[in-house]
Amino acid sequence: MKVAVIGAGPAGMSCANALLSFGLEPVVIERADHVGGIQRANFHPNLWMLGMPGETGSGITERLASHYFDLAIVTHLQADILAVAGRDTGFRLRLAQAGVERLLDVAALVLATGSQPRSTPALAAMARQSDRVIIGPLSKTIQDGIQGSRVLILGGGDNALDHALYLAERGNRVTVCARGEYSARRQFQAACAGRTEIELRKGCQPDALVAREDVISATWDAREETYDWLLVMYGYQPNTAILERFEPAIRPRLADSGYIHVERDQRTSAPGIYAAGDVTDNIQPSVPTAIAQGLAAAKAVELSLP
Ligand SMILES: Cc1cc2nc3c(=O)[nH]c(=O)nc-3n(C[C@H](O)[C@H](O)[C@H](O)COP(=O)(O)OP(=O)(O)OC[C@H]3O[C@@H](n4cnc5c(N)ncnc54)[C@H](O)[C@@H]3O)c2cc1C
Numbered sequence: 001m002k003v004a005v006i007g008a009g010p011a012g013m014s015c016a017n018a019l020l021s022f023g024l025e026p027v028v029i030e031r032a033d034h035v036g037g038i039q040r041a042n043f044h045p046n047l048w049m050l051g052m053p054g055e056t057g058s059g060i061t062e063r064l065a066s067h068y069f070d071l072a073i074v075t076h077l078q079a080d081i082l083a084v085a086g087r088d089t090g091f092r093l094r095l096a097q098a099g100v101e102r103l104l105d106v107a108a109l110v111l112a113t114g115s116q117p118r119s120t121p122a123l124a125a126m127a128r129q130s131d132r133v134i135i136g137p138l139s140k141t142i143q144d145g146i147q148g149s150r151v152l153i154l155g156g157g158d159n160a161l162d163h164a165l166y167l168a169e170r171g172n173r174v175t176v177c178a179r180g181e182y183s184a185r186r187q188f189q190a191a192c193a194g195r196t197e198i199e200l201r202k203g204c205q206p207d208a209l210v211a212r213e214d215v216i217s218a219t220w221d222a223r224e225e226t227y228d229w230l231l232v233m234y235g236y237q238p239n240t241a242i243l244e245r246f247e248p249a250i251r252p253r254l255a256d257s258g259y260i261h262v263e264r265d266q267r268t269s270a271p272g273i274y275a276a277g278d279v280t281d282n283i284q285p286s287v288p289t290a291i292a293q294g295l296a297a298a299k300a301v302e303l304s305l306p
Contacts, residue, residue, distance in 0.1 A: 002027055003301055004093055004106040006242065008075065009037020010061075010287045011277025012112035013068045014294030020071055022302040027104060028075045029095060035068060035075065036061040037114050038278070039287060041138040044162075048286045057138075060287060081242060084109070086250045090272060108301045111252070111260060111268070111275040112294060113239035115285070123154075123209075123232050130211035133230045137163055146229055147171055152218055155233030156181065156202065161188035163231060168197040175227070177204040238279045246270075255281040266297035274300055 003019050005012045008030035016026035034040065042057025049060055076097055083094040090107040117136025119127070127133040134141060137159045148171045153160050156178025164174045165188065174197060181202055182189055192198045208219040209230065216230040238259045243251050252268030252275065255261040259281035266274045274297040277290035 001025060001305055002104070002106045003298075004029060004091070004104065004109045005112060006081065006110065007037070007112035007114055007239075007277070007279070008032075008035035008068075008077075009112060009114045009277060009290060010039065010064060011114070011279075011290035011294040011297075012037075012110070013064055014291040015110050015112060015276055015298045016073045016294075017068065017071060018295045018298030019301065020073060022298060024298075024302060024305070026073055027106065028073055029079045029081060029093070030075065030077050031080060033078050035065050035077075037290075038116075038138070041140065043138070043143045046287060048288055050288075057287070081245055084246045084250065086247055086272075091250070107305055108272045108274065110266075110294075110297045110301065111242075111273065111279055112277050112290075112297075113242060113279045114290075115236040115238050115278040117232070118234040118237045119232055120234075126209065126211050126230070127232075130216075132214065132216060132228065133211055133232070135232045136236075137231075137233060142166075142231070149173075149228035150226070151175070151229045151231060152177065152216060152225075152227040153231045153233055155235070156183055157233065157235055158184045158188060159235070160184065160231075160233035161192050163233060164192055164198050165195070168192075168195050173197050175199045175201065175225075177206065178202045179205050236278070236285075240279065257281055265300040266293055267300060272304070 002025045005016050005026050005028045008028050016028050019026040039057035040061045045054050046057050079095050079097040085092045091109050093104040095102050119135045127135050151167050151172050151174045153176045161184040164176050167174050206218040210217045216227045218225050250270045252270045253261050260275040260279050262275050262280045266276050268275050276293035276297040278285045
């Protein structure tokens with residue numbers, strides 16, 4: 001029996017692996033041209049994968065992907081889901097891949113679409129216009145392309161301060177600008193406060209930000225400051241836009257936070273539709289959580305099918 005898994009990050013790959021082991025037929029649909037999800041570009045060691053000390057996010061992703069491709073799992077990369085409709089027994093998906101449309105009938109469906117960096121329309125437009133404006137963490141440019149520069153980071157959470165420390169260690173001067181109080185872990189706040197290259201400002205929001213050629217101009221109270229780079233670290237938001245392509249009657253309910261609400265067994269409010277990983281309202285988004293939720297979703301699917 002076919003089960004669609006949407007998204008091939010750790011949650012989707014784990015779910016597909018488990019579905020296969022339960023004798024079901026997973027069909028994975030991924031919009032990117034690769035599997036692995038958001039951790040693929042993480043150059044920091046993963047602190048939460050017990051048994052792999054020091055291994056980076058990208059190293060773990062390679063291991064997961066290598067195992068995944070050893071399995072006989074049908075995977076559609078660079079595939080776009082155009083519509084999802086309910087049927088008497090299961091769902092009908094309309095997919096587009098390489099300009100070709102096809103229909104896929106499945107008995108159940110697992111959403112594992114993860115999350116993406118949060119931004120504002122104005123900052124997103126700046127990032128499209130200038131490659132010196134970077135939305136979200138984990139880019140190759142941040143990893144090794146920013147040195148001896150002046151960097152402005154917007155945000156006050158873990159990612160903002162983690163990146164401030166990383167960049168300060170590479171000879172950059174960093175100004176971090178949090179709209180309110182800092183919400184980052186205490187150890188990050190203490191480490192940043194102890195470094196002369198990092199200035200932490202709170203209750204701070206520039207009146208204007210403009211990307212000029214090779215320079216970012218930030219204005220506060222008519223005072224202009226210039227930076228070489230602007231990093232936007234406003235946290236993450238769930239990838240739920242795909243739900244607009246679901247028939248209204250089978251659209252899973254979102255929690256107040258905007259994440260997909262799931263029960264303990266990864267069931268959503270829509271019968272036959274499950275969700276796993278960062279797209280759900282889980283308490284600790286992480287690779288092990290995503291892997292475990294993918295497995296749990298597969299088990300719940302298996303139990304629900306005749
Ligand atoms: C900066 C940062 C640092 C982190 N550090 C750690 C760490 O040290 N340790 C740790 O364990 N975790 C860490 N995490 C968390 C970890 O990355 C996530 O919890 C994990 O990747 C979640 O896996 P996922 O499969 O749910 O989502 P993702 O990894 O986001 O994968 C989702 C997949 O779905 C695909 N997709 C999205 N929309 C669609 C669509 N409409 N159609 C088809 N495919 C779609 C995406 O392309 C992607 O491949 C970190 C996260 C960030 C951002």
